[in-house]
Amino acid sequence: MAIKELLREELENSLRMERDYVRALGALPRGSLVKKLVRSRAYYYLASREAGRVQFRYIGKDLKEKEISRYQDAKRLRVQYRGLLSQARHQIKFLQKALRGNKAI
Amino acid sequence: MVLIGSWCLVAYREYFRSVGALHAVRTRDIDFLVPPSSVFPINVSVPELMKDLGFLVGFRGEQGAMMLEHPELMIEFLVPERGRGGQSTIDLPQLGMNAQALRFMDIALMKTLPLNIGGITVIVPHPAAFALHKLLIVPRRKTDEKRNRDFETAVLILDLVEKKGDWMMVQDLVMKFPKSWTKNIRATLQENQQVALAEKLT
Numbered sequence: 001m002a003i004k005e006l007l008r009e010e011l012e013n014s015l016r017m018e019r020d021y022v023r024a025l026g027a028l029p030r031g032s033l034v035k036k037l038v039r040s041r042a043y044y045y046l047a048s049r050e051a052g053r054v055q056f057r058y059i060g061k062d063l064k065e066k067e068i069s070r071y072q073d074a075k076r077l078r079v080q081y082r083g084l085l086s087q088a089r090h091q092i093k094f095l096q097k098a099l100r101g102n103k104a105i
Numbered sequence: 106m107v108l109i110g111s112w113c114l115v116a117y118r119e120y121f122r123s124v125g126a127l128h129a130v131r132t133r134d135i136d137f138l139v140p141p142s143s144v145f146p147i148n149v150s151v152p153e154l155m156k157d158l159g160f161l162v163g164f165r166g167e168q169g170a171m172m173l174e175h176p177e178l179m180i181e182f183l184v185p186e187r188g189r190g191g192q193s194t195i196d197l198p199q200l201g202m203n204a205q206a207l208r209f210m211d212i213a214l215m216k217t218l219p220l221n222i223g224g225i226t227v228i229v230p231h232p233a234a235f236a237l238h239k240l241l242i243v244p245r246r247k248t249d250e251k252r253n254r255d256f257e258t259a260v261l262i263l264d265l266v267e268k269k270g271d272w273m274m275v276q277d278l279v280m281k282f283p284k285s286w287t288k289n290i291r292a293t294l295q296e297n298q299q300v301a302l303a304e305k306l307t
Contacts, residue, residue, distance in 0.1 A: 005250040006132060013133065017174050020161045080159045087176040 004099065011095040014088050021085040028078055031057070033071035046071075106143075108227045109183065109213050109235075110136040116220035116229050117262065124268040127261065134179050138213050139197060139204055141185060150201030155180070168194045170205040185210035209286075212238040215278055233274040236262040237282075240290045256297055263302065272305075279306050 031048035034056065044063045045056040108116075111131035118127045152162045152173060160173040160180070170193065173180040182204035184195050194203045213230040220229050230238070239259035246252040266275060279287055287306065294303035 003130070005248065006130065010132060013174075013179060014176070016163065017161075017176060020163055020174060024161055077156075084159045084176050091176060 007095055007098055011092065011099065014091040014095060017088045018085065018092060021081050021088060025078065025081050025085070028074045028081075029071060031071075032075055033068065044068075106228065107138040107140070107213055107217055108135070108222075108229050109138045109210075110134060112136075112222065113229045113232075113235055114258070116222050116227065117232050117235070117265075120218075120220055120232065121265040121269060125265050127265060133177065134181065136181050136183055138183050138185075138210055139200075140214055141187070143199075145199045148199045148201075152201055166193065166205075169203070170194045171203050181205065183207055183210060185214070209238055209241050212241070212278070212282075215281065216274065231271075231274055231278075232262050233266050233271060233278055236260075236266065237275070237278055237290060240293050241286060243293050244289070256293070260294075260299060260302065275306070 031046035034045045034047045036043045036045065041061060042063075043061050044059050046059050047054055047056050049055070111129075112135050114127060114129040114131060118129045121127050152160070152171070155173050155175075158175065160175045163172045163174045163179075164170065165172055165181075170181070182197060182200070182202055184197075184204040184206050186206040186208045193206055195206050196203050212234050216231040216234050217228050218231050219226050221227075229235070236259040239255045239262075243252050243256050243259070246255060263275065266272060279290075282290075291303040291306055294300070294306070
């Protein structure tokens with residue numbers, strides 16, 4: 001019974017993490033930064049998927065380093081958070097299965 | 106900073122290996138006790154540092170005790186509660202975090218040991234301090250399962266402490282406690298049929 005209580009706590013923790021990672025993903029700036037060179041000048045676009053199609057939105061030329069880093073960081077975090085969200089969901093599935101079992105733990 | 110909570114059992118398992126077995130059921134919660142008036146050589150934002158590893162900042166309870174969350178680990182900072190209490194979180198501006206204030210946490214600071222977990226040396230409470238703290242908080246636990254688990258762990262650890270020849274540490278610590286603490290610990294032991302152990306704590 002003590003183990004089952006531990007598993008319930010862990011399930012609550014994983015459910016909370018799932019919500020937090022979903023929220024964190026939603027808070028990241030949408031889209032990936034794409035740089036196009038035209039006659040040696042850099043033009044930046046934001047590529048994002050909308051209604052199943054990839055859309056490119058022009059955001060400017062000669063973006064500041066800080067702005068470029070912001071989008072690069074967001075891309076990195078998005079990949080990372082998606083992986084961790086998947087991990088949390090696997091944990092939820094495992095814990096729910098363990099708690100549904102008929103045998104006493 | 107002192108590592109406290111169920112992760113200590115992982116370190117104690119190795120510490121007691123020569124005298125007996127210790128189960129080390131632990132959760133993903135890893136708690137660090139920050140001694141009062143700690144001053145760190147530099148200011149850091151722990152949440153910012155941990156963000157790179159995928160940790161998110163979560164908040165618990167009404168006063169919003171911060172927690173760093175990751176599917177593999179959840180990190181929380183604690184401090185000893187001072188005075189009559191009432192303030193359940195204390196700011197740690199040097200770490201960019203706050204810490205939950207809990208009663209009786211001073212026990213964990215009374216005697217500490219450097220032990221190894223996975224190749225990393227961490228400072229943990231001496232097992233005697235860990236066990237006595239558990240016995241003090243048993244009556245305050247909200248569920249029977251937690252009460253029973255804490256009690257059984259405390260009794261097992263005290264037994265191992267005695268087998269390792271460290272019983273003097275238990276007595277030294279108890280002598281430093283306020284009388285009310287000793288009285289409460291003995292009452293908890295007696296109520297749970299550990300009368301002989303209660304009488305040893307003099």
